[in-house]
Amino acid sequence: MRVDGRQSDELRPVIIEADYIKHPEGSVLISFGDTKVICSASIEERVPPFMRGQGKGWVTAEYAMLPRATESRNIRESSKGKLSGRTMEIQRLIGRALRSVVDLDAIGERTVWVDCDVIQADGGTRTAAVTGAFAAMCLAFQKAAADKTMKKFPVTDYLAAVSVGVDEEHGAILDLNYAEDSKAEVDMNLIMTGSGEFVEIQGTGEEATFSRSQLNSLLDLGEKGISELFAIQKEAIGEAASYLESEGEKES
Amino acid sequence: MRVDGRQSDELRPVIIEADYIKHPEGSVLISFGDTKVICSASIEERVPPFMRGQGKGWVTAEYAMLPRATESRNIRESSKGKLSGRTMEIQRLIGRALRSVVDLDAIGERTVWVDCDVIQADGGTRTAAVTGAFAAMCLAFQKAAADKTMKKFPVTDYLAAVSVGVDEEHGAILDLNYAEDSKAEVDMNLIMTGSGEFVEIQGTGEEATFSRSQLNSLLDLGEKGISELFAIQKEAIGEAASYLESEGEKES
Amino acid sequence: MRVDGRQSDELRPVIIEADYIKHPEGSVLISFGDTKVICSASIEERVPPFMRGQGKGWVTAEYAMLPRATESRNIRESSKGKLSGRTMEIQRLIGRALRSVVDLDAIGERTVWVDCDVIQADGGTRTAAVTGAFAAMCLAFQKAAADKTMKKFPVTDYLAAVSVGVDEEHGAILDLNYAEDSKAEVDMNLIMTGSGEFVEIQGTGEEATFSRSQLNSLLDLGEKGISELFAIQKEAIGEAASYLESEGEKES
Amino acid sequence: MRVDGRQSDELRPVIIEADYIKHPEGSVLISFGDTKVICSASIEERVPPFMRGQGKGWVTAEYAMLPRATESRNIRESSKGKLSGRTMEIQRLIGRALRSVVDLDAIGERTVWVDCDVIQADGGTRTAAVTGAFAAMCLAFQKAAADKTMKKFPVTDYLAAVSVGVDEEHGAILDLNYAEDSKAEVDMNLIMTGSGEFVEIQGTGEEATFSRSQLNSLLDLGEKGISELFAIQKEAIGEAASYLESEGEKES
Amino acid sequence: MRVDGRQSDELRPVIIEADYIKHPEGSVLISFGDTKVICSASIEERVPPFMRGQGKGWVTAEYAMLPRATESRNIRESSKGKLSGRTMEIQRLIGRALRSVVDLDAIGERTVWVDCDVIQADGGTRTAAVTGAFAAMCLAFQKAAADKTMKKFPVTDYLAAVSVGVDEEHGAILDLNYAEDSKAEVDMNLIMTGSGEFVEIQGTGEEATFSRSQLNSLLDLGEKGISELFAIQKEAIGEAASYLESEGEKES
């Protein structure tokens, strides 16, 4: 049994609270155990300069943590005057992953900004952020499709993320909390689609390297966890889920 | 009747949820109607360079908004690489106000960082932030006093803030929401102590100037609103309130 | 008697030297005792992006101090690469105050930049800056009105500022110099118009809080001081004063 | 046959020119076809603040491109005043990978800076950089071990990196050049050790997602390519290779 | 006759007003015609990190212009967040020149900051700044020598600067004003010592190149102008001049 009583292949309790804040087109508060992230999706009626005039849209993400989301207080990146490498890596990852399941042509010349703000951190903030960002984005697109701003619902598949790792005591484990992450020998983040394909695999063995058979165990575990996340997303996004599942038909 | 059905001298519903996030020494989620601010107080075991070696502490505040706390999305200050003048003004104001009711000698060489992060904005974010920051700070000091980290509870009086303004239709009004604030001719923020003294008065008449008699009406209204906020704070901070009220005795 | 021999309600010698530097449309060197500020007003033939296409103008201010305007040398903000919160607060205050007495529609799509550069500081730099900025701006508008660049003189009333404070020894005092300001328990800046209305009230009691009756004494003192400043401004701006006083008629 | 006549599982010509510049403790010019990177390793007699007093060392990397290393000119990051997210990601990756094969205790309180400057880019700059950085670092450590600055040669295994991808026409391909990379559906970078373990796997499918069986093909291809790189590294680093291979014995 | 009626070899009226502002150890307002620069010298009781522990001092300079010192308003470097290349060039030049006539050992571990702030510009701001900076620095050192803070007056020779140029109409001319500078084919700044040696020669022919014989004419003209500046400096710095001239003796 793990430090919080979970089995090796068990997710923490995952809760997605839809429409958490009132101004964004879509928003959720997502919890992976004690990790809590506010995800909000904003639709802006223009695209960045490098996309102009192509008749298609763009999806981008930003990620941040409140200074005291963590055990000890972090200096704000706005006070330091620059983003850390870690922040940049994570927000590039979220944006890239979201774009893999969006039909950018169907958005028109609009930008979807998905903001992921961690209000409490206990490991797995980037995987919670991807999973919540997808839900917030779906809620925003559902409104746009419902009021005919967009001619169809532009999301082509489910998308979720989970972390897996290797722990000296338990071997391969799913959805690491902060205590587990700090001691893990290998740390891997997986992002997959509803059809079981990979979008991103990022595995790092700073403390130790890993073999191909360990890699295979981690992938098995991740696939199991992500399939559970899809069910939770579907429940949370309500009507947007029916749009997503019947996307081909609704267009006609 | 005002746009949301309130009387001229009526606050919006004010809720203070204590211990909202788990890592900080003290934290609250404060709501003034639809304005919601996470306030957290962190105690750091050192002081800024200009305070070193004096045997006393420091209290400082930071203020920020999530990008989509507002009607339209704001660019993050961390992306822009600098704080706006508005942010600096507000965070300097919060820190100054908090210090007016803290015995810095009693803290020892420690810094209290109070972070005020607006997750949803509907007018009055700075007054909600001051009022919530005070509560979060008290919760943090209560723990420090309880576990004898600090030799006494260093807060000397209650502290709360409210906005008042002049509206063409209703005259002087209390606790303006965003719609009211946008149309107000005069906008004033008041910060007061439990003993009825002023800590800050900031009144601005960009759209219109104001007379001395209007000023007096605004001050009357603000005094009424702030006295109601003290009762809500007292309820929310629980045991810290009893420390605060018997502060002189507990020390001995 | 105060440290420099003044009565409680006495201003320092105030001198406004018009047309102090040759390039700006309007400029003054203003002295409040040993506090000396060069104020210059520049008229630019365009407005900032958020004002474009509205057919009206904008007035904005910038404030800075030479590094050795003060007792000990300050690092330049250009070397630090950013403005301090204090600088931002002051320049926002000056701009807001000036706009309260300018008819922005009458300017046309132009920006008036008022630069306030403190060459020697001895307390009250922001009130000297507001008072001098108003004079420099009037001189610039007078030229624009005289040569028909603007169809009328767009200033609607006089504007001046003064500091007041509470001192342990003398009680309420007017126009604090640096030595007084450093020891004051309460510090307040007032900005008023020629018709006796308030534009800004900013009162702070970092060292001590203040009561409503103290506030009233400070306001009385400030009103007295500001009325004396109007006379000095009128003398200094010469022909611009006659434009200002007959503004309604000259337009026709 | 691929655009440049290679087989699917064929590396571009790889050349490592040791001691390319005279000042650094170790340096190489590495070419993966037309991709050319100057890698230099500098040993500094101190560690970053977070490592002080632990008696161990640190290895870190920096990555940059000359403005015209690419088809069209890029603005310098020094002129923009900040590093791009891409640069930060790559230099964090290189540093992390190098540390996985270095015994930090054996370095003592020293920092090894490995600078990777791309002078000509044609795809695969990050994999060439990792592979060259390893060689430059070994050359620097060899000198330190030879002159007894370090008590042993601190590198524990070979380290190299290669890219693999999926191309519509050829399927899985090894070591993509820029033309191939631009059209690839899946892009993956692998970093492995001489003992056949993984250090990093980073796979991204922005244009298309990828299945588990495609992943397996890519891993097979990468393992083949990396084993060839080890032979080239061994040749290039000369005496350092014999230190590396007999590292256990030389220490005694 | 030149545009302002001067002969080719004639300086503009040069005025040096000593002790212009009250806080600095030394200060002057220097005018070269309509070019006016406030120069102030501040003595700080420490040296920059690279000088520590050597028992000697440092002299450095900073240069800036008020935004409306020029014909059209310049954006403040503090608002832009960085110094221009022109500013950096000029302040490095001033610092280097001052150090050439100061015995750094005689200062002790102190830094002299010389701030040159142009309040009105009409060509030749850098030569006026050097000439005024020298005077301000002498005044500061005189006080330090008089009150025995420094064991001797550390300035070893006079120092002044002037511009020379080639004009299509008049040939070689001395001390160019802005109108002349804008049209000059060659622009050269000379800095010399009281003993007739060169400290800096900076000649640029962006519009046209220049021959060796033109160079010789320019040097002749500059030598004449600088010798006149020494007389004006000597007058202005009063007692400091006697220290400077008898520096060898006063030490013993």
Place this chain on the structure above:
Amino acid sequence: MRVDGRQSDELRPVIIEADYIKHPEGSVLISFGDTKVICSASIEERVPPFMRGQGKGWVTAEYAMLPRATESRNIRESSKGKLSGRTMEIQRLIGRALRSVVDLDAIGERTVWVDCDVIQADGGTRTAAVTGAFAAMCLAFQKAAADKTMKKFPVTDYLAAVSVGVDEEHGAILDLNYAEDSKAEVDMNLIMTGSGEFVEIQGTGEEATFSRSQLNSLLDLGEKGISELFAIQKEAIGEAASYLESEGEKES
């Protein structure tokens, strides 16, 4: 004999390797002894804002050093977030010098960016950069002239730069290496055209001042060195040299 066996008036071996990197329109690797600089010229089809609409072009330069081009490692300017004053001075100098021999009207509305990146430094990096930048620029223009992008070859004369200095032991010396430069009393950089005119003279005597006769010796030495550089440039730029020499005729 000098430290490296040269005569006082002897250049180090100078090598210009044309077309050193593949993407730029023109590029060279230039060596002045152990000083090595990659110079590349990029032609961009637009001009900076201040040049727009005038039908003419612009030439600008950027200069940088790899972190370990020098004896000890320098922090990257991209990491520091700003350019040093030294870098700005040098790149402004290179750009100004190149423009003195280019007919900007003949370029059309294009910008030529010349990047000078020092990969190994041993004194004289700025003079090597100017000399190599000229060659890279000529190669780029030759292509543009050959393919009729530009109606004529726009370079009007040769351009090269060399350093000269005064050394206690050898007197005036040509082309100082780093060891010589560190000990030189006077340091001067000369830039001249093929017709024997001066473009820039920058002489500095931080350690010692210099007399007019020393200046003359330095100029003689510089003229000799630069004339030798022209022969090496001519050889390196091949066909571009014939364009340059017959520039008047080819146009017709």
